[in-house]
Amino acid sequence: MKNKKSFVGNLFSRTYRSRTISFLIIIVGYILIELLLKTGNLSSMFQSLLVPVTCYIVAALGLNLNVGVSGELNLGQAGFMSLGAFMGICVSGALSSAIPNGLIRLVIAIVLGALIASVLGFVIGVPVLKLQGDYLAIVTLAFGEIIKSLINNMYVGIDPNGFQFSFVENKLSLAPGGKMLISGPMGATGTNRIATFSVGVVLILIALVIVYNLIYSRSGRAIQACRDNRIAAESVGIHVANTKMLAFVVSAGLAGAAGALYGLNYSTLIPAKFDFNLSILILVYVVLGGLGNMTGTIISTIVLVLLPELLRGLQDYRMLIYAVILIVMMILSNNEKVKNLLSLLHQKLSFGKTKEAEANE
Amino acid sequence: MKFEKMLKGGLAAVMAMSLVACSGSSDSSAPAADTSTGSDTTETTVAAAGAFKLGGSGPLTGGASVYGQAVKNAAELAVEEINAKGGVQFEFVMEDDEHDTEKAVNAYAALKDWGMQVSLLTVTSAPGAAVAPLYKEDSTFALTPSGSSLAIIYADLINLADPYGNVFQMCFTDPNQGVASADYLSTHTNLGSKVAIIYKNDDNYSTGIYEKFVNEAADKGLEVVYAGTFAGEDNDFNVQLSQAQANGADILFLPIYYQPASTILKQAKDMDYAPTFFGVDGMDGILAMEGFDTSLAEGVYLLTPFSADASDDLTKNFVSNYQNNYGDTPNQFAADAYDCVYAIAQALEASGATADMSAAEINDLLVEQFTSMTFNGLTGTDVTWNTNGEVSKAPKAVIIENGVYVGVED
Numbered sequence: 164m165k166n167k168k169s170f171v172g173n174l175f176s177r178t179y180r181s182r183t184i185s186f187l188i189i190i191v192g193y194i195l196i197e198l199l200l201k202t203g204n205l206s207s208m209f210q211s212l213l214v215p216v217t218c219y220i221v222a223a224l225g226l227n228l229n230v231g232v233s234g235e236l237n238l239g240q241a242g243f244m245s246l247g248a249f250m251g252i253c254v255s256g257a258l259s260s261a262i263p264n265g266l267i268r269l270v271i272a273i274v275l276g277a278l279i280a281s282v283l284g285f286v287i288g289v290p291v292l293k294l295q296g297d298y299l300a301i302v303t304l305a306f307g308e309i310i311k312s313l314i315n316n317m318y319v320g321i322d323p324n325g326f327q328f329s330f331v332e333n334k335l336s337l338a339p340g341g342k343m344l345i346s347g348p349m350g351a352t353g354t355n356r357i358a359t360f361s362v363g364v365v366l367i368l369i370a371l372v373i374v375y376n377l378i379y380s381r382s383g384r385a386i387q388a389c390r391d392n393r394i395a396a397e398s399v400g401i402h403v404a405n406t407k408m409l410a411f412v413v414s415a416g417l418a419g420a421a422g423a424l425y426g427l428n429y430s431t432l433i434p435a436k437f438d439f440n441l442s443i444l445i446l447v448y449v450v451l452g453g454l455g456n457m458t459g460t461i462i463s464t465i466v467l468v469l470l471p472e473l474l475r476g477l478q479d480y481r482m483l484i485y486a487v488i489l490i491v492m493m494i495l496s497n498n499e500k501v502k503n504l505l506s507l508l509h510q511k512l513s514f515g516k517t518k519e520a521e522a523n524e
Numbered sequence: 525m526k527f528e529k530m531l532k533g534g535l536a537a538v539m540a541m542s543l544v545a546c547s548g549s550s551d552s553s554a555p556a557a558d559t560s561t562g563s564d565t566t567e568t569t570v571a572a573a574g575a576f577k578l579g580g581s582g583p584l585t586g587g588a589s590v591y592g593q594a595v596k597n598a599a600e601l602a603v604e605e606i607n608a609k610g611g612v613q614f615e616f617v618m619e620d621d622e623h624d625t626e627k628a629v630n631a632y633a634a635l636k637d638w639g640m641q642v643s644l645l646t647v648t649s650a651p652g653a654a655v656a657p658l659y660k661e662d663s664t665f666a667l668t669p670s671g672s673s674l675a676i677i678y679a680d681l682i683n684l685a686d687p688y689g690n691v692f693q694m695c696f697t698d699p700n701q702g703v704a705s706a707d708y709l710s711t712h713t714n715l716g717s718k719v720a721i722i723y724k725n726d727d728n729y730s731t732g733i734y735e736k737f738v739n740e741a742a743d744k745g746l747e748v749v750y751a752g753t754f755a756g757e758d759n760d761f762n763v764q765l766s767q768a769q770a771n772g773a774d775i776l777f778l779p780i781y782y783q784p785a786s787t788i789l790k791q792a793k794d795m796d797y798a799p800t801f802f803g804v805d806g807m808d809g810i811l812a813m814e815g816f817d818t819s820l821a822e823g824v825y826l827l828t829p830f831s832a833d834a835s836d837d838l839t840k841n842f843v844s845n846y847q848n849n850y851g852d853t854p855n856q857f858a859a860d861a862y863d864c865v866y867a868i869a870q871a872l873e874a875s876g877a878t879a880d881m882s883a884a885e886i887n888d889l890l891v892e893q894f895t896s897m898t899f900n901g902l903t904g905t906d907v908t909w910n911t912n913g914e915v916s917k918a919p920k921a922v923i924i925e926n927g928v929y930v931g932v933e934d
């Protein structure tokens with residue numbers, strides 16, 4: 164009995180409270196939505212938003228690890244998503260006859276999407292993370308644009324003879340039974356939509372496990388030490404470049420996984436979707452939720468993805484209102500007075516809790 | 525510190541962008557004497573008794589909002605006229621998809637929640653290709669005014685097989701525009717014989733027309749002396765233009781949208797290069813562009829199914845009504861949308877469908893009608909559709925003279 168109590172108490176202790184809340188939000192949210200789905204009470208609009216929201220949450224969690232925990236600005240998260248998305252589409256397309264089961268194909272696609280994004284993240288990280296300053300931001304910004312241009316000019320098809328590639332102009336002549344997987348600026352068309360909300364939620368949970376385990380581990384403390392004081396970190400024997408690399412590669416991998424899920428949720432995906440604006444959008448989710456705050460990231464992503472859709476009733480004014488709400492939220496969350504008010508509220512609440520706890524004892 | 529600064533700078537940029545995106549829609553919403561759009565629930569329940577719910581999505585904000593607004597305005601105009609006549613009644617809602625595949629799927633879901641029975645699909649191609657399979661799944665009839673990509677009507681693009689069957693197009697497909705352009709140039713040799721092409725190679729509309737044009741040109745004996753590309757927001761075409769000039773091209777084929785085309789016209793003039801400029805329907809809208817010196821477009825040919833100066837009564841009425849309501853001259857997107865609503869009305873009338881039928885029932889009736897009927901509208905006479913959803917109508921060539929489109933007599 165006593166053991167159990169301390170386990171629960173441990174879950175809500177100062178250190179692990181945010182982790183527990185993150186998991187609770189996702190699990191409770193999932194159960195609620197599944198209930199609504201089963202009883203047929205969820206409108207088509209919400210249903211169509213389920214998978215994209217999970218994708219953005221995973222990508223934003225990855226980015227928060229990189230921007231919030233490791234302190235390196237990454238402006239190319241959309242590029243990694245793009246890699247994962249088109250990799251996932253190619254894998255799923257190539258395996259469609261070999262593995263008819265959509266779920267298995269989806270999992271393979273997500274794993275390979277995460278893998279290719281991590282590998283490219285590693286390749287970029289090797290030279291860049293050895294430098295000090297904002298170089299990662301510049302390089303990832305360029306990387307995102309390069310990936311977009313490359314895929315815009317890439318033609319990939321598959322026929323019984325295997326994969327066929329062509330660049331800049333479509334020179335593929337596919338054998339009968341073949342199909343185009345990526346056709347340049349037209350992107351991927353006719354993709355089997357095999358992404359599901361449940362897989363998305365599992366992906367979020369995996370992302371949370373990875374991110375929190377990393378933060379609470381020795382490596383995580385090393386990552387934060389590098390962020391806070393590079394020289395001090397180096398002086399105690401931490402290899403700064405390698406440590407930052409860990410956060411960056413995990414971040415890229417999560418974006419790749421999110422991209423694969425995203426790509427397999429739509430029958431058509433154009434490379435131009437993953438542009439600089441999308442990278443910034445994900446960064447906005449992260450910053451609004453709070454740097455290093457995973458729970459905040461989850462909530463802000465959900466709110467900001469839903470907001471423009473919920474405002475549809477306002478017709479032409481919705482984008483205006485969206486922008487105003489965004490600015491107001493940014494200002495408020497950085498305002499000293501509001502912060503003081505919140506911390507006061509927090510203190511009162513925790514006082515209540517301790518009193519309760521005392522009374523219980 | 526630096527890091528924080530960059531963050532703030534980036535976020536400020538985002539806000540600025542979202543504000544810019546808004547301003548796109550403000551210009552056309554000013555003369556809003558319309559009552560037909562309301563998506564508030566009270567109106568819906570009142571009109572639901574006898575009106576078909578007509579939906580659609582398009583870019584009402586953002587870079588491509590010119591097209592979305594034109595379609596929205598013209599469709600509203602057509603709905604008002606048809607409702608005033610009696611007979612088939614419509615209730616029309618246009619959702620914003622920001623020319624984005626993800627938003628288009630969301631917009632479709634919102635329309636579905638509203639209870640849409642018939643649809644104008646989307647205004648632009650890529651969003652259309654993303655939602656077309658959903659229309660097929662849910663058996664809702666769709667007729668797109670301006671989504672010209674083949675991916676909108678075919679699931680299998682390689683063999684052009686496996687059409688959705690209930691998604692129809694009012695405009696030409698991209699390849700058809702390429703074929704029609706090559707046809708026109710090869711039969712009008714007075715325009716020139718050496719063709720240079722500048723196209724946007726990260727855009728499926730542009731590459732689609734280009735590829736088909738080059739194939740056709742070879743068969744028809746047209747000589748393509750140069751093909752230059754650009755991508756994204758490039759706005760310097762001096763290299764491409766001097767290459768075209770150096771290769772002796774006397775026709776410059778521009779299968780691109782009007783924004784880059786306007787820059788090309790300006791830069792060609794600055795370097796004293798004056799070939800015959802030949803555009804397709806994306807060129808439509810160049811005269812309405814803000815800050816564009818229309819004298820640069822003098823003598824530009826474009827292949828479009830609609831010219832606002834045509835002298836038939838239908839066009840005259842449409843243009844004057846549109847100008848009265850919205851304050852500018854309708855372009856081809858508007859005309860296509862207007863025709864779409866009338867074609868749907870005609871088919872509904874002929875099929876005897878009633879507004880209390882489900883979307884799937886209406887879908888079956890409309891598919892049957894569309895594959896058998898003939899439609900006369902602004903953008904063509906004796907318009908027919910095949911079972912794949914492709915339209916068959918004759919393209920018209922117009923030339924820009926004194927700042928207006930003038931039909932070219934054959």
